[in-house]
Amino acid sequence: MPSSPPPPLRCPLCGEQLTVRPLAGEGSRPALVCGAGHSFDAARQGYYNLLVGKGTVFEADSADMVAARFNFLDAGHYRPLAEAVAAAVAARVSAGTPFTVLDSGTGTGHYLRVVLDDVRRVSDDVTAVALDISKFALRRAARLNPEAVNLACDVWQPLPVADAAVDVVTVIFAPRNASEFARILRPDGRLVVVTPRPGHLASLAALAGMLSIEDQKDARLAESLAPYFLPESARDVDIRLVLTPREMADLAYMGPAGHHLDREALAAKLDTREPDSEVNALFRLTVFRPARRPE
Numbered sequence: 001m002p003s004s005p006p007p008p009l010r011c012p013l014c015g016e017q018l019t020v021r022p023l024a025g026e027g028s029r030p031a032l033v034c035g036a037g038h039s040f041d042a043a044r045q046g047y048y049n050l051l052v053g054k055g056t057v058f059e060a061d062s063a064d065m066v067a068a069r070f071n072f073l074d075a076g077h078y079r080p081l082a083e084a085v086a087a088a089v090a091a092r093v094s095a096g097t098p099f100t101v102l103d104s105g106t107g108t109g110h111y112l113r114v115v116l117d118d119v120r121r122v123s124d125d126v127t128a129v130a131l132d133i134s135k136f137a138l139r140r141a142a143r144l145n146p147e148a149v150n151l152a153c154d155v156w157q158p159l160p161v162a163d164a165a166v167d168v169v170t171v172i173f174a175p176r177n178a179s180e181f182a183r184i185l186r187p188d189g190r191l192v193v194v195t196p197r198p199g200h201l202a203s204l205a206a207l208a209g210m211l212s213i214e215d216q217k218d219a220r221l222a223e224s225l226a227p228y229f230l231p232e233s234a235r236d237v238d239i240r241l242v243l244t245p246r247e248m249a250d251l252a253y254m255g256p257a258g259h260h261l262d263r264e265a266l267a268a269k270l271d272t273r274e275p276d277s278e279v280n281a282l283f284r285l286t287v288f289r290p291a292r293r294p295e
């Protein structure tokens with residue numbers, strides 16, 4: 001069920017405030033409704049579809065890619081990264097003060113789950129919103145984070161979120177709409193971004209014929225968020241993974257390369273190698289603060 005207090009959402013059609021209309025009786029589903037009468041029913045799986053209009057042309061992750069991501073993350077391989085994200089968010093929470101977090105490109109909701117478990121140790125007055133364009137991902141996210149409001153929407157469109165309503169936006173390997181994040185964040189809010197560093201999964205990329213990770217130089221990341229955000233702090237999280245061929249296949253398949261890979265062929269190819277392979281995951285977590293708003 002969505003968290004209480006009501007989420008700071010606005011109608012994608014008219015901009016009025018959206019509120020959660022609770023279940024009206026047996027067989028009914030909750031809905032997000034605005035004062036002008038627009039209504040968005042919860043899908044059976046618990047997320048709300050706020051996609052309106054044509055939106056961005058987009059090759060959504062397939063159900064299999066989402067399943068690979070779920071399996072890999074659920075096994076805890078990236079736990080140190082999830083803990084680093086949760087610590088960065090929890091650092092912004094004060095006991096007794098309402099707190100709103102929004103996870104953009106939430107995927108299966110894995111990181112938001114760890115974040116919510118952590119921030120709840122400080123405050124139980126927490127509102128969580130999660131966005132993604134993939135319905136396959138949102139089905140998982142809504143199951144994992146039922147206390148969040150999980151929304152199908154396109155981050156490149158105006159976000160269905162009120163101005164200055166969010167304390168922390170998290171973006172983990174997902175697209176960043178700097179002007180919209182700046183609009184929805186409170187002036188003292190923070191944007192927490194995770195990106196891969198050069199060399200991330202290099203040995204897997206070589207094996208699976210994947211493109212190696214683009215060199216996301218700090219300057220380039222900051223540039224993509226300027227003039228709305230300024231980097232405040234950064235930390236690197238390195239994880240040495242020892243993986244079975246199946247786990248290697250999931251890891252290759254869950255990323256952007258999954259669109260072009262045949263998972264079974266890849267698993268078979270990897271099976272011919274030594275039983276376990278070593279691969280290094282190299283991340284950077286950067287915390288940004290809003291710059292003074294451009295006039």
Ligand SMILES: C[S@@+](CC[C@H](N)C(=O)[O-])C[C@H]1O[C@@H](n2cnc3c(N)ncnc32)[C@H](O)[C@@H]1O
Nearest residue numbers: 105106107132133134137154155156172173174
């Ligand atoms: C690499 S995955 C990362 C998911 C999650 N943050 C994680 O790390 O497990 C990128 C996510 O961004 C979502 N995404 C891509 N383009 C999007 C868009 N235009 N609007 C909203 N979500 C988008 C994808 O559906 C996918 O779930």
Ligand SMILES: [Zn+2]
Nearest residue numbers: 011014034038
């Ligand atoms: Zn409306």
